[in-house]
Amino acid sequence: MKQTTYKDSGVDLEIYAESMARLPKLAAQTFSNRVLRLDGGFAGLFKLNSEKIRYKNPVLVSCTDGVGTKLKIACLANRHHTVGIDLVAMSVNDAVCCGAEPLFFLDYVAMPKDDPDLLEQIVCGIVEGCRQSGCALLGGETAIMSDLYRVGEYDLAGFCVGVAEGDNIIDGHSIQSGDVLIGVESAGLHSNGFSLVRKIVFEIARLEINDVIPEFGQSVADILLTPTRIYVECVQKLLATFGANDGIHGIAHITGGGLRENVNRILPQNRKLQIDFCWEIPPIFSWLQKLGNVNSDEMNCVFNMGIGLVLVVRSDLAESIQKSIEFRTWNIGSVKSSS
Numbered sequence: 001m002k003q004t005t006y007k008d009s010g011v012d013l014e015i016y017a018e019s020m021a022r023l024p025k026l027a028a029q030t031f032s033n034r035v036l037r038l039d040g041g042f043a044g045l046f047k048l049n050s051e052k053i054r055y056k057n058p059v060l061v062s063c064t065d066g067v068g069t070k071l072k073i074a075c076l077a078n079r080h081h082t083v084g085i086d087l088v089a090m091s092v093n094d095a096v097c098c099g100a101e102p103l104f105f106l107d108y109v110a111m112p113k114d115d116p117d118l119l120e121q122i123v124c125g126i127v128e129g130c131r132q133s134g135c136a137l138l139g140g141e142t143a144i145m146s147d148l149y150r151v152g153e154y155d156l157a158g159f160c161v162g163v164a165e166g167d168n169i170i171d172g173h174s175i176q177s178g179d180v181l182i183g184v185e186s187a188g189l190h191s192n193g194f195s196l197v198r199k200i201v202f203e204i205a206r207l208e209i210n211d212v213i214p215e216f217g218q219s220v221a222d223i224l225l226t227p228t229r230i231y232v233e234c235v236q237k238l239l240a241t242f243g244a245n246d247g248i249h250g251i252a253h254i255t256g257g258g259l260r261e262n263v264n265r266i267l268p269q270n271r272k273l274q275i276d277f278c279w280e281i282p283p284i285f286s287w288l289q290k291l292g293n294v295n296s297d298e299m300n301c302v303f304n305m306g307i308g309l310v311l312v313v314r315s316d317l318a319e320s321i322q323k324s325i326e327f328r329t330w331n332i333g334s335v336k337s338s339s
Contacts (some may be wrong), residue, residue, distance in 0.1 A: 084125020186308030
């Protein structure tokens with residue numbers, strides 16, 4: 001009688017070892033001198049303080065997220081080197097809303113079978129996201145689960161830990177009537193609303209992943225797989241110049257729920273928003289709206305509509321802050337008193 005092995009259940013330990021052997025060199029590209037090497041260890045080690053950075057009253061900030069059904073697009077296109085950027089962006093962009101410095105990132109990749117080339121593509125994107133946000137890829141987990149995932153599919157999740165000075169945490173308490181809302185441009189869809197996107201593009205319009213869209217001069221894959229913009233460096237420069245809770249009173253990452261819902265999350269009681277829809281909405285949103293016959297309220301609830309980040313700032317500093325931002329910005333409204 002043949003002896004049963006792990007390989008018989010769908011897990012090939014030799015291929016798994018090959019996959020794991022490729023990852024340390026990739027992760028090391030994100031390391032700073034605050035990472036304590038523990039190759040082969042059971043955990044990652046990171047120094048909170050360094051010779052140049054000393055926190056007096058450190059508060060740890062944690063965020064976790066995934067990429068959602070945008071992964072379906074990556075699988076259709078067989079293009080996996082950008083969704084890792086999305087994965088990192090979704091967490092680090094949340095962390096900086098508190099005024100935090102992202103320190104390190106952990107990833108979780110679930111696959112139906114070992115695939116060293118696919119895993120390497122995914123992790124290359126994660127490494128790029130970590131480099132853009134200045135955080136270390138400190139560790140991760142690759143789970144092989146043939147009973148849960150079909151061949152050609154996988155799932156991603158990520159976890160970011162950051163730190164902020166206790167006295168400089170941005171929690172919305174300093175937002176006041178008269179503050180100005182500065183909208184910072186997105187790179188497109190980012191990583192939200194892709195269940196609706198997929199329905200419009202592939203079910204209603206019956207487009208194929210490699211079809212070229214004349215008005216964009218790009219394929220469906222090119223348009224939909226544009227990575228989420230990472231705002232960490234931009235926000236850190238602004239906080240260093242204008243101050244947390246001094247010039248910058250609130251920050252909102254615009255994800256699922258759209259502009260109004262996400263900015264409302266940081267408003268204190270007795271405050272309300274007055275939003276002026278004055279910015280230039282990227283063509284991708286108008287294209288999807290027309291293609292799927294989606295009403296404007298639904299679009300505004302599902303997508304970022306071209307605004308990836310909102311800064312709530314002192315009115316007298318609004319113009320200077322806008323000039324300091326490397327991306328396109330718009331004055332999109334203000335904060336009012338409310339009963």
